[in-house]
Amino acid sequence: MGAYETQGFKLDNSGKRVVVDPICRIEGHLRVEVNLDKDNVIRNAVSTGTMWRGLEVILKGRDPRDAWAFTERICGVCTGTHALTSVRAVEDALAIKIPENANTIRNLMQLNLYVHDHLVHFYHLHALDWVDVVSALKADPKRTSELAQSISNWPLSSPGYFRDLQNRLKKFVESGQLGPFANAYWGNPAYKLPPEANLMAVAHYLEALDFQKEIVKVHTIFGGKNPHPNWLVGGVPCAINVNDTGAVGAINMERLNLVKSIIDRSKEFVEQVYIPDLLAIASFYKGWLYGGGLSSQAVLSYGDIPERANDYSPGNLLLPRGAITGGDLSKVHAVDLKDPEQIQEFVNHSWYKYGDESKGLHPFDGVTEPNYKPEGPKFKGTRTKIENLDESAKYSWIKAPRWRGNAMEVGCLSRMLLGYVQPTQYPFIKETIDGVLKKLDVPVNALFSTLGRTAARGIETLYCADLQVKQFDKLIAAIKAGDTATANVEKWEPSTWPKEARGAGFTEAPRGALGHWIRIKDSKIDNYQCVVPTTWNGSPRDAKNQIGAYEASLMNTPLAKADEPLEILRTLHSFDPCLACSTH
Amino acid sequence: MTETFYDVLRRQGISRRSFLKFCSLTATSLGLGSAYAPKIAHAMETKPRTPVIWLEGLECTCCSESFIRSAHPLTKDVILSMLSLDYHVTLMAAAGHQAEKQLEEIKKKYKGNYILAVEGNPPLNEDGMFCIEGGRPFVEILKETAADAKAVIAWGACASYGCVQAAKPNPTRATPIDKVISGKPIVKVPGCPPIAEVMTGVVTYMLTFDRIPELDRQGRPKMFYGQRIHDKCYRRPHFDAGQFVEQWDDDNARKGYCLYKMGCKGPTTYNACSTVRWNDGVSFPIQSGHGCIGCSEEGFWDKGSFYDRVTDIKQFGIEANADKVGGTAAAAAGAAVAVHAAASALKKAKKSETVTGEN
Amino acid sequence: MNLNAAAASLENDPETAAGKTVYVYEGPVRLWHWINALCILVLAVSGYLIGSPLPSVSGEASANFLMGYIRFAHFAAAYVFAVGFLVRIYWAVAGNHHARQLFMLPVTDMKWWAGLIRELRWYLFLEKQPYKYVGHNPLGHLFMFLFVTVAAILMICTGFALYGEGMGLGSWQDRLFGWVIPLLGGSQATHSWHHLGMWGIVTFVILHVYAAVREDIMSRQTMISTMISGQRTFRE
Ligand code: HEM
Ligand code: HEM
Numbered sequence A: 001m002g003a004y005e006t007q008g009f010k011l012d013n014s015g016k017r018v019v020v021d022p023i024c025r026i027e028g029h030l031r032v033e034v035n036l037d038k039d040n041v042i043r044n045a046v047s048t049g050t051m052w053r054g055l056e057v058i059l060k061g062r063d064p065r066d067a068w069a070f071t072e073r074i075c076g077v078c079t080g081t082h083a084l085t086s087v088r089a090v091e092d093a094l095a096i097k098i099p100e101n102a103n104t105i106r107n108l109m110q111l112n113l114y115v116h117d118h119l120v121h122f123y124h125l126h127a128l129d130w131v132d133v134v135s136a137l138k139a140d141p142k143r144t145s146e147l148a149q150s151i152s153n154w155p156l157s158s159p160g161y162f163r164d165l166q167n168r169l170k171k172f173v174e175s176g177q178l179g180p181f182a183n184a185y186w187g188n189p190a191y192k193l194p195p196e197a198n199l200m201a202v203a204h205y206l207e208a209l210d211f212q213k214e215i216v217k218v219h220t221i222f223g224g225k226n227p228h229p230n231w232l233v234g235g236v237p238c239a240i241n242v243n244d245t246g247a248v249g250a251i252n253m254e255r256l257n258l259v260k261s262i263i264d265r266s267k268e269f270v271e272q273v274y275i276p277d278l279l280a281i282a283s284f285y286k287g288w289l290y291g292g293g294l295s296s297q298a299v300l301s302y303g304d305i306p307e308r309a310n311d312y313s314p315g316n317l318l319l320p321r322g323a324i325t326g327g328d329l330s331k332v333h334a335v336d337l338k339d340p341e342q343i344q345e346f347v348n349h350s351w352y353k354y355g356d357e358s359k360g361l362h363p364f365d366g367v368t369e370p371n372y373k374p375e376g377p378k379f380k381g382t383r384t385k386i387e388n389l390d391e392s393a394k395y396s397w398i399k400a401p402r403w404r405g406n407a408m409e410v411g412c413l414s415r416m417l418l419g420y421v422q423p424t425q426y427p428f429i430k431e432t433i434d435g436v437l438k439k440l441d442v443p444v445n446a447l448f449s450t451l452g453r454t455a456a457r458g459i460e461t462l463y464c465a466d467l468q469v470k471q472f473d474k475l476i477a478a479i480k481a482g483d484t485a486t487a488n489v490e491k492w493e494p495s496t497w498p499k500e501a502r503g504a505g506f507t508e509a510p511r512g513a514l515g516h517w518i519r520i521k522d523s524k525i526d527n528y529q530c531v532v533p534t535t536w537n538g539s540p541r542d543a544k545n546q547i548g549a550y551e552a553s554l555m556n557t558p559l560a561k562a563d564e565p566l567e568i569l570r571t572l573h574s575f576d577p578c579l580a581c582s583t584h
Numbered sequence B: 001m002t003e004t005f006y007d008v009l010r011r012q013g014i015s016r017r018s019f020l021k022f023c024s025l026t027a028t029s030l031g032l033g034s035a036y037a038p039k040i041a042h043a044m045e046t047k048p049r050t051p052v053i054w055l056e057g058l059e060c061t062c063c064s065e066s067f068i069r070s071a072h073p074l075t076k077d078v079i080l081s082m083l084s085l086d087y088h089v090t091l092m093a094a095a096g097h098q099a100e101k102q103l104e105e106i107k108k109k110y111k112g113n114y115i116l117a118v119e120g121n122p123p124l125n126e127d128g129m130f131c132i133e134g135g136r137p138f139v140e141i142l143k144e145t146a147a148d149a150k151a152v153i154a155w156g157a158c159a160s161y162g163c164v165q166a167a168k169p170n171p172t173r174a175t176p177i178d179k180v181i182s183g184k185p186i187v188k189v190p191g192c193p194p195i196a197e198v199m200t201g202v203v204t205y206m207l208t209f210d211r212i213p214e215l216d217r218q219g220r221p222k223m224f225y226g227q228r229i230h231d232k233c234y235r236r237p238h239f240d241a242g243q244f245v246e247q248w249d250d251d252n253a254r255k256g257y258c259l260y261k262m263g264c265k266g267p268t269t270y271n272a273c274s275t276v277r278w279n280d281g282v283s284f285p286i287q288s289g290h291g292c293i294g295c296s297e298e299g300f301w302d303k304g305s306f307y308d309r310v311t312d313i314k315q316f317g318i319e320a321n322a323d324k325v326g327g328t329a330a331a332a333a334g335a336a337v338a339v340h341a342a343a344s345a346l347k348k349a350k351k352s353e354t355v356t357g358e359n
Numbered sequence C: 001m002n003l004n005a006a007a008a009s010l011e012n013d014p015e016t017a018a019g020k021t022v023y024v025y026e027g028p029v030r031l032w033h034w035i036n037a038l039c040i041l042v043l044a045v046s047g048y049l050i051g052s053p054l055p056s057v058s059g060e061a062s063a064n065f066l067m068g069y070i071r072f073a074h075f076a077a078a079y080v081f082a083v084g085f086l087v088r089i090y091w092a093v094a095g096n097h098h099a100r101q102l103f104m105l106p107v108t109d110m111k112w113w114a115g116l117i118r119e120l121r122w123y124l125f126l127e128k129q130p131y132k133y134v135g136h137n138p139l140g141h142l143f144m145f146l147f148v149t150v151a152a153i154l155m156i157c158t159g160f161a162l163y164g165e166g167m168g169l170g171s172w173q174d175r176l177f178g179w180v181i182p183l184l185g186g187s188q189a190t191h192s193w194h195h196l197g198m199w200g201i202v203t204f205v206i207l208h209v210y211a212a213v214r215e216d217i218m219s220r221q222t223m224i225s226t227m228i229s230g231q232r233t234f235r236e
């Protein structure tokens, strides 16, 4: 296949082929290959998931009540979201209703994941695409302090603070042992921040590293640990006891106070550190608006955070649900996970086998049968030493999910866009986005970019940090009113289940729309399929050779230096790729 | 010069006096005598940080996530001052060729002197191509990197035992690392994931004492894996008393009774959760109302439902737990006895009938 | 010897002629038998309740120790059971040749096979009469070997390995039996095998007691009284 056009992109794989593998600062194993024209502009992009574990195969025949623990191990970064999706799928199949408090606690845990995951992503997985660590050595601590104080009330901002930090950084660099910062792209012309902003960002990189471990304690309180807290079909495992003897070990006043203090501090950190940093960095990069990819055409979200328990309709979801296609922001399509016409997975370019690969399969009838075959006329290398993949053949462990035939972008930008176009239901999102656009003095279109995605993540974190506080208040109000139920055990015993059942569960994972589809037969799992955010975004081509969101986002981006893939990393990182998730 | 171990200790408020005391204690515990204390002190004050290469195979990255949750020492201090995390795909700034080059350089420069930390495991099916890095099977990179390592740490259930991807039917043939690495000391730090402070505890032990911690039969550090959750569980008095949660969210659950009947695997699980606890000591699974699922035990995925007390025996092929198999056998024996006894009585009656008849 | 010759020699053993009485089980064997039976009763009941505990008791934890007592009963009986087994092994060496029977299966002896077949046919109502034996009949012998000797070893090894987990690394139980746990695939699997062993033994006991009573009535030799007095009397 030579040059062709799809989804408004002109693909041309004739230029110089550049491989980036491994892509670092992501979860899991990802490879990209791009073709550069003579001006070092990307004219073709190929993204490949390079790992597969087979969870869908492993789940067959097991107890549906155990599935959450298996699926939770799909990923330790978005820990918990698969578990929540799984218990929802089982509850859907068996028509189990959960108590109101269980819903609130699940919401708190899910929101907590958002705040943690987004914060860690911004500082530890993404910041170094914008921030030059070595340049921070040249900063004037006093001016750094002035900068920091001009954008936030955060107390750690004295000249002395930044000087100490700079000294520590100096010692570190002079040791010659640069650890995770070794051999990177320092000094690349694509870095735009002045030294002072770099120093401030490095300081917050370290502060965020210290602070992130505090955030997750909400998971620890309700789920016993993080990563990988515990969940329960029918509710949550933690009981509530605020009055009686023996309350230690249950959720009691001391535990609630700890939750409260963590969510308050998290909100403060997001408001006073994350958002000001984001805006400061963005203000230096607002001229670099590449990387929009599919976001201006096709976005999808299942929605999440049900306000009332057991009601998963769009009107009850605090994170928006819907699909936009063809770039028509005026029309939000309804999404139905059980409609066989809507979600389908293709494997034409994926290392799997279907009986008939001309058709996609709805996840209820999904098949996962690996079929590793690197091939094609342009494939270079051997079976175990890949030099170049050929995108005209099979080339990835990721399947290609499509919504009504369209490749979709999922994730924070999709959600924030869907909130933005439904302002009556989501005024906070609309107002915050407008505020940010105004502050940066950029038009709405600027959202459709790498930077837009990164900003959407920050805005969403702010929203979720705020929702956490509200959900907490709801929990307290319920307890005050005497409701302490956290689990419904009516259908705990498999003997109460029908002989056959099927259900779909969804969440909005931090990276986007996540669905699990389960079929239960004779109390065991008969089929289990997951379609995961990074399956959507990292999707390879499909039967019609449409490209996925990663591939689209890299198109037409110029590289400052052909041998330093900084811009590629920047754009890919803006999706927060998770490859363990994508292939599972 | 970079911050040395000594600098770090100083910064954490440890006086020079206690530092020297610590050095002489170290010397004695190594069997070197107090004359060696100044040498140890010198080494700690000047030694370059030990390079650590952290490889990731088939995994979920929650071991890395757990590692960065460490509260004491802080991860920041571990990375900046205690060791040199020279290769770690999830955290490092470089990618692609630059990352590959970094790996090569560290291997060469610190040949025989770096610690290899492995998260996840290599799949062996499809020639290893279920996990590809730089176009090659992960297992190759793992073996090459292990060849020149001083010691190997197996993080988590994945590297130690195979974990979830190795659960039946293990479609990728995911394999614990000790099955593909030979001739190197391997420390297994199981758990899914392991506790953050256990992870940093193991590493700092190795850096501080320059030796591998004492291991148990299964290759785990005794200091953290020497006892079961159940041995130090704070709900143990309820177990001994015979007070159990009988159903989720019942009164007993609210009183914090023992989770044994909910399938708690604390009695069969070696880990430090009930002592060290999780996330800076905030809680651990049992404290938050769910039984232990045995996540630090070999093959815990294939040992029956997490909610069953008497669990499956996989040798029986089909799923069957001891009470089902045994109870059936005993009941069958009882039934057979009843039938046989009736038949025997009949036979005896007939016999005596014929005997009487003959008389 | 072929099977037929073996059968003939069994039928015509002068030692088991009708009316004869032989001293078979010496005092220590009989004493062990009944103590062992009692231990197993206690172990099976307490063991079952360890696996599936009784309904919860109410009141303060400190005021109750039900599970503790059940486990104590188990461990106490376990020690008696294990020591008894060791003494029984000693007696296999010191006692008469019947005392050794429990520990060996004469699988190379044609007479034993002939007897086994006859005994099986007898239980299937295909024979009018069983052979007579001074010691154990081959079928009983086989079962006793598997479900008493082998099973006791399994229960003692797995039991003390599990006990060693509570006593801690380095305890004598751990040093002597700790290897069992990784061998069986971990602590949980060891519990499962130990638990299964119980059912094996319970099944044996059901069959054994039935056989003892039945043979006492229907065979050509005394049974129950033999395990009380040690004397076996033969009938026609
Ligand atoms: C837990 C229960 C029991 C166990 C494990 C058990 C085990 C054994 C063993 C191992 C022997 C062989 C003794 C030797 O050679 O040292 C034996 C013999 C015998 N047992 Fe038991 N026994 C049990 C209960 C009983 C009971 C309740 C009875 C009586 C009703 C009984 C009657 C006999 C008799 C009659 C013999 C002698 C068999 C013969 O002469 O071949 N046993 N038993
Ligand atoms: C006839 C012999 C025995 C029988 C029938 C028996 C039966 C059982 C059963 C059914 C269990 C419960 C297993 C579970 O589901 O977890 C158990 C547990 C146990 N048994 Fe035994 N057992 C026997 C001998 C022994 C011996 C000789 C020892 C040695 C000390 C022993 C020590 C234990 C221990 C330590 C436990 C675990 C207790 C706990 O988890 O709290 N048993 N036994």
Ligand code: NFV
Binding pocket: A027, A074, A075, A076, A077, A078, A081, A082, A509, A510, A511, A512, A514, A532, A533, A534, A535, A577, A578, A580, A581, A582
């Ligand atoms: N993609 C993905 Fe996940 C997320 N967010 C899961 O559903 O990261 Ni590990």
Ligand code: SF4
Binding pocket: A073, A076, B059, B060, B061, B062, B063, B119, B120, B155, B156, B157, B158, B159, B163, B164, B191, B192, B193, B194
């Ligand atoms: S051991 Fe568990 S926690 Fe660690 S990487 Fe593997 S699946 Fe994740």
Ligand code: SF4
Binding pocket: B229, B230, B231, B233, B234, B235, B236, B237, B239, B257, B258, B259, B260, B264, B265, B266, B267, B286, B291, B292
């Ligand atoms: S909750 Fe689990 S670990 Fe704790 S005492 Fe009960 S059974 Fe043991």
Ligand code: F3S
Binding pocket: A225, B191, B192, B229, B269, B270, B271, B273, B274, B284, B285, B286, B291, B292, B293, B294, B295, B296
């Ligand atoms: S499930 Fe794992 S985290 Fe600890 S309490 Fe059990 S070992």
Ligand SMILES: [Mg+2]
Binding pocket: A056, A399, A529, A530, A531, A532, A583, A584
């Ligand atoms: Mg899938």
